[in-house]
Amino acid sequence: MADLRVTIGQMELRNPVTTASGTCGFGEELAEFFDPGRIGGIFVKGLTLKPREGNPYPRMAETASGMLNSVGLQNKGIDYFTEHIYPRIKDFDTHIIANVNGSTIEDYVDLSEKLNRLEKIPAIELNISCPNVREGGMAFGISCPSASAVTRAVREVWDRTLIVKLSPNVTDIRDIALAVEEAGADAFSLINTLLGMAVDAEKRRPVLATITGGLSGPAIKPIALRMVWQVAQVSRLPIIGIGGIMNATDAIEFMLAGASAIQVGTAIFIDPLAPVKIAEGIGEYLVRHGCSKVSEIIGALRVD
Amino acid sequence: MKRIQDCTISKITWLNTDSYLLELDVPDEIPVLAPGQFAEIRIGNSPDVFLRRPFSFLDADVENRKLVFFIKRIGKGTRHLGELHPGETVNIIYPLGNHFQVPEKGNVLIVGGGSGIAPFILLGKELQKKGVGMTFLLGGKAGSDILLTDRFSQYGDVLITTEDGSKGEKGMVTDHSVFTSDPFPFTMIYACGPEPMMKAVARMSCLKNIPCEVSLENLMACGFGVCLCCIVETTEGNLCVCTEGPVFNTNRLKWQICA
Ligand SMILES: Cc1cc2nc3c(=O)[nH]c(=O)nc-3n(C[C@H](O)[C@H](O)[C@H](O)COP(=O)(O)OP(=O)(O)OC[C@H]3O[C@@H](n4cnc5c(N)ncnc54)[C@H](O)[C@@H]3O)c2cc1C
Ligand SMILES: Cc1cc2nc3c(=O)[nH]c(=O)nc-3n(C[C@H](O)[C@H](O)[C@H](O)COP(=O)(O)O)c2cc1C
Ligand code: FES
Numbered sequence: 201m202a203d204l205r206v207t208i209g210q211m212e213l214r215n216p217v218t219t220a221s222g223t224c225g226f227g228e229e230l231a232e233f234f235d236p237g238r239i240g241g242i243f244v245k246g247l248t249l250k251p252r253e254g255n256p257y258p259r260m261a262e263t264a265s266g267m268l269n270s271v272g273l274q275n276k277g278i279d280y281f282t283e284h285i286y287p288r289i290k291d292f293d294t295h296i297i298a299n300v301n302g303s304t305i306e307d308y309v310d311l312s313e314k315l316n317r318l319e320k321i322p323a324i325e326l327n328i329s330c331p332n333v334r335e336g337g338m339a340f341g342i343s344c345p346s347a348s349a350v351t352r353a354v355r356e357v358w359d360r361t362l363i364v365k366l367s368p369n370v371t372d373i374r375d376i377a378l379a380v381e382e383a384g385a386d387a388f389s390l391i392n393t394l395l396g397m398a399v400d401a402e403k404r405r406p407v408l409a410t411i412t413g414g415l416s417g418p419a420i421k422p423i424a425l426r427m428v429w430q431v432a433q434v435s436r437l438p439i440i441g442i443g444g445i446m447n448a449t450d451a452i453e454f455m456l457a458g459a460s461a462i463q464v465g466t467a468i469f470i471d472p473l474a475p476v477k478i479a480e481g482i483g484e485y486l487v488r489h490g491c492s493k494v495s496e497i498i499g500a501l502r503v504d
Numbered sequence: 505m506k507r508i509q510d511c512t513i514s515k516i517t518w519l520n521t522d523s524y525l526l527e528l529d530v531p532d533e534i535p536v537l538a539p540g541q542f543a544e545i546r547i548g549n550s551p552d553v554f555l556r557r558p559f560s561f562l563d564a565d566v567e568n569r570k571l572v573f574f575i576k577r578i579g580k581g582t583r584h585l586g587e588l589h590p591g592e593t594v595n596i597i598y599p600l601g602n603h604f605q606v607p608e609k610g611n612v613l614i615v616g617g618g619s620g621i622a623p624f625i626l627l628g629k630e631l632q633k634k635g636v637g638m639t640f641l642l643g644g645k646a647g648s649d650i651l652l653t654d655r656f657s658q659y660g661d662v663l664i665t666t667e668d669g670s671k672g673e674k675g676m677v678t679d680h681s682v683f684t685s686d687p688f689p690f691t692m693i694y695a696c697g698p699e700p701m702m703k704a705v706a707r708m709s710c711l712k713n714i715p716c717e718v719s720l721e722n723l724m725a726c727g728f729g730v731c732l733c734c735i736v737e738t739t740e741g742n743l744c745v746c747t748e749g750p751v752f753n754t755n756r757l758k759w760q761i762c763a
Contacts, residue, residue, distance in 0.1 A: 225730040232506050232728075245732070253742050260725050260733035265551040267725055271732045274742060417554065469555060469726040470546065472597070473508060 202486035203493040204479070206240070206460050208438050209361030209386030211295055211322050213240030213461055216494060217451065217479040220442055220465030221246055221299035221325065221365075222271065223416075226285050227292055233472040237293030239479055243325055243389075243463060244289075246299045249307050249314075251277035255332060261398040261407040266417030266444070267466060268396050270410040272332040273301055278314050290320040297323045297363070301330060305353045312358045322360055326351065326385075329367030329392035331414045341367035341392075344379035355384035363440065366390040368420075368427055377431045388431060389440035389463065391424045417466040418444040425457050432458025432499055446474065448481020455482075455494070456501040506600065506728065507532070510593045514570065516586060519651045522577040523619070524586050525562070528594065530569045537564050538603030539627035540719055540751040543571070544727035545585070546595040553581040556597070558724050558746070560622040560696075571596075574652070576619035600727050601750050604717055606630045610691035611637040614660075615677050615705050617644065617697030621652060623719055627694065628659030639663060639690070641680055643701065647671030678704040688712045695719075703761060706754040710762040716754045720745050 204215035218241035224230050227242040236242060254274025261268045275281070289296055298321050302308040308326060315321050328341035328350060340346045351364055364380045366373055368391040377388055393414025398407040406412075424443025431439055441459030445451050446467045454462050467474040486494060511528035518524045544556035563572040577583050588594070604627050612631065614624050621642060631638050638660035644650050647670035656662050664672025665680050673680050678701075690712070695705040696719040709716030722745040725731040729747035736745050737758045743749070754761065 222732075223726075223730060229729045233508065254732065254735070257735055257737075258723050259735065260723050260731070262555050262725075265554055267555060269725070269731070269733055274732050274735070418551075466725075469731060471508070471595075472728065 202483055202491055204483060204486075206494060206498075208363070208440065208461055209323060211241070211361050213295060215240045215479045216455065216459075216461040216482065217475050218243060218295075218297070218440070218461060218463050219468060219475055220463035221327065223465040223468050227289050227296065230468070230472060230475075231292070234476045235293070239294055239475045240461060241295035241297055242292070243297045243299055245275055246273045246301045246327055246330065247275055247278050247281055247311060248273055248301050249278055249311050251275065251280065256409040258407060258409055259413070261413065263396070263398060263415065263417075264419060266415055266419030268398055268408060268413035268415050269393070270332045270408045270413035272410070273330060278311055282314065282318060286318055286320075290318070295322050296320060297325055299325045299327050299365070300354075301327045301333075303333075305350050308350050309353050309357055312354045316358065323363055324354075324358060324360070325363040325365050325389055326354060327365045327392070329365050329369070331367070331369060331393055331395045331412070332410065338367050338369060338392075341365075341376065342370050344375055347376050348379040348383040351380045351383035351385050361386045363387045363389050365392055366427075366431075367392050368423060369395050373427045374430050374434045377435050381435050381437050385437065387438040387440060387460075388435070389442055390431065391420070391427055391443045394420055394423065416444070418446055420444050421450060425453060428454055428459050429457040429501070445478070446470075448478045448485060451478050451482055452485055452497065455497050456499070458499040458501070460498050506597060508595065508597050510595050511571070513588055513590050513592050513594065515590055516588065518586070520648050523651060524575055524577070526573040526575055526585065528571045528573075528596070530571055532569070534564050534566050534569055534571065535599060537561050537599050537626060539606070539630050540603040540623045541599045541601050542727075542750065543573070543596045543598035544600060544724070545573075547581050547585045550584065553584055555725055556727060557581045557585070558600070558721075558727050560719070561599075561626060562622045563625045571598075574619065574622040597727065601746060602748065604694055604719070604751050605753075606634055607636055607692060608634060609636060611639075611689055612692045612694060613639050613641060613682070613690040615641045615643070615693060615695040615697070615701075617642070617677060617701045618649070620695070620697030620701075620719070623696055624694070625652075625655055628656065632659050639682070641665070641677055641682060643677035643697070676704065677701060678708055683708055688714075690714060692716070703759055706759060707761040709754065717751055718754055718757075719750045720752060721750070
């Protein structure tokens with residue numbers, strides 16, 4: 201058995217496989233299918249300070265090898281999470297990572313301070329890349345000064361691992377990554393969904409109530425891989441690769457391109473067991489390639 | 505506990521040009537299935553049919569480990585599924601969702617349109633067990649849309665409406681003369697079908713001042729509560745149809761039918 205452990209900031213994950221925010225609830229639904237102790241971590245559904253009802257229905261459209269969503273960060277707010285959800289999930293035998301969202305820098309800071317009181321949250325993932333909320337989210341992630349400002353402000357109140365989730369909806373993701381690194385982030389996760397759209401030709405109407413939404417699934421994998429590769433070229437911070445990962449081979453491709461860990465998202469809808477199968481598959485690959493440690497494949501892409 | 509299983513197709517029976525029964529052999533013992541619950545079926549590996557598709561259980565043969573679905577062909581997934589052959593496998597996640605509330609006594613009206621008749625065989629069985637009387641009211645565009653009447657008649661009377669009048673009374677389900685019976689003999693209404701039909705039936709239940717439960721067919725990405733795509737507006741805020749439903753008492757929905 202190869203050693204699958206990887207390090208992200210101050211966290212050691214038992215294997216590089218985690219689940220993506222918004223695709224695994226708070227982990228409880230997945231625990232009905234497998235023991236969370238078999239994966240490296242769970243990135244829970246996006247949290248905000250106040251409860252949010254999210255966007256109107258319809259919020260989903262199937263597309264070729266993917267889907268669009270416009271959920272819009274529906275959640276019951278940090279206080280409800282702290283009181284009702286956290287106690288039920290805090291003893292899962294894996295890392296629970298909070299996905300932090302806000303409309304202002306103060307929102308991000310206040311939310312992080314509230315999370316500081318929860319001992320069993322070893323890391324937060326700053327979502328500055330949600331394409332589905334008008335008042336913020338992606339607005340922070342598409343300009344270097346704002347990405348940097350929000351990261352710096354949260355860094356001041358958050359001592360544990362700080363992961364910043366990058367948006368692909370930018371001209372050059374490397375610029376944002378460098379700004380965020382300079383502001384004190386410990387790691388990057390990328391990519392969030394790509395802004396997209398679906399049209400119902402018969403009805404001559406957009407399919408989503410919000411007209412546009414975020415594209416996920418295998419359709420975005422080549423773009424995600426390219427962006428992970430680009431960021432790995434300019435930064436030494438660990439990267440968590442995300443985007444259309446359906447199986448172990450996909451995951452390994454991301455790791456070769458420079459990701460230290462990966463998140464499984466949309467694949468869960470099709471196969472809730474995908475995260476465990478991917479973790480097993482990575483182990484088999486390492487044995488087959490004569491590697492004793494998973495770290496041997498991180499960034500091991502040969503380009504000469 | 506939810507299961508993820510590969511099942512072998514044992515039979516596909518076409519009932520008319522666009523509806524069929526799908527019968528699956530399940531590898532393990534079938535758990536108790538409540539009327540209204542559903543399964544998410546993975547149909548092949550085509551990039552076009554990327555997500556699973558939700559279908560209610562029509563029936564289950566626990567002894568012979570068979571699950572039966574009633575499926576209407578409406579798009580690429582349901583077309584592809586109908587073209588599979590016995591011996592091929594599909595993967596299912598089940599059982600999912602909540603179920604219809606079955607009263608201890610009374611006399612109920614069950615209204616189905618289109619593929620919305622699927623959950624009502626299991627419901628008929630449950631009601632019969634409890635000794636609750638029931639009448640089915642099935643609606644369609646034409647006579648050829650009215651299916652499985654012999655199955656429903658094992659549990660209660662079957663009334664029919666068709667839009668073209670080729671079978672039963674002419675009109676929509678809510679035009680049926682049963683709604684003019686005085687006194688109205690039913691204590692509860694169940695409905696499943698296209699949303700405008702369910703709303704019209706729910707409006708009737710308001711007029712008659714009796715409870716109404718409907719089974720919603722919202723778009724779903726996961727079917728087990730992790731994506732929040734399938735929500736419906738309720739008096740308690742947005743709720744997931746896949747976990748808090750698909751069955752809802754209409755007084756929880758914001759349909760404004762009683763205005
Ligand atoms: C809880 C539940 C129970 C259902 N039970 C039955 C049943 O017993 N028999 C039956 O024939 N149908 C049932 N449906 C509807 C069935 O899921 C859709 O007809 C089917 O998903 C259409 O797939 P398609 O690929 O043929 O259509 P397409 O239009 O090609 O599908 C495109 C996308 O839209 C979704 N979609 C399209 N129409 C519907 C719809 N009416 N409801 C939900 N999603 C839809 C698909 O799942 C897919 O993601 C049920 C739906 C739900 C939510
Ligand atoms: C239904 C849905 C909801 C999502 N919600 C969130 C969210 O709340 N916060 C977030 O950072 N990303 C969210 N995402 C983005 C995913 O975490 C992930 O970045 C994206 O889906 C790409 O990965 P995938 O192709 O493996 O799904 C959501 C994605 C989907 C499909
Ligand atoms: S379909 Fe995913 S939460 Fe209901």
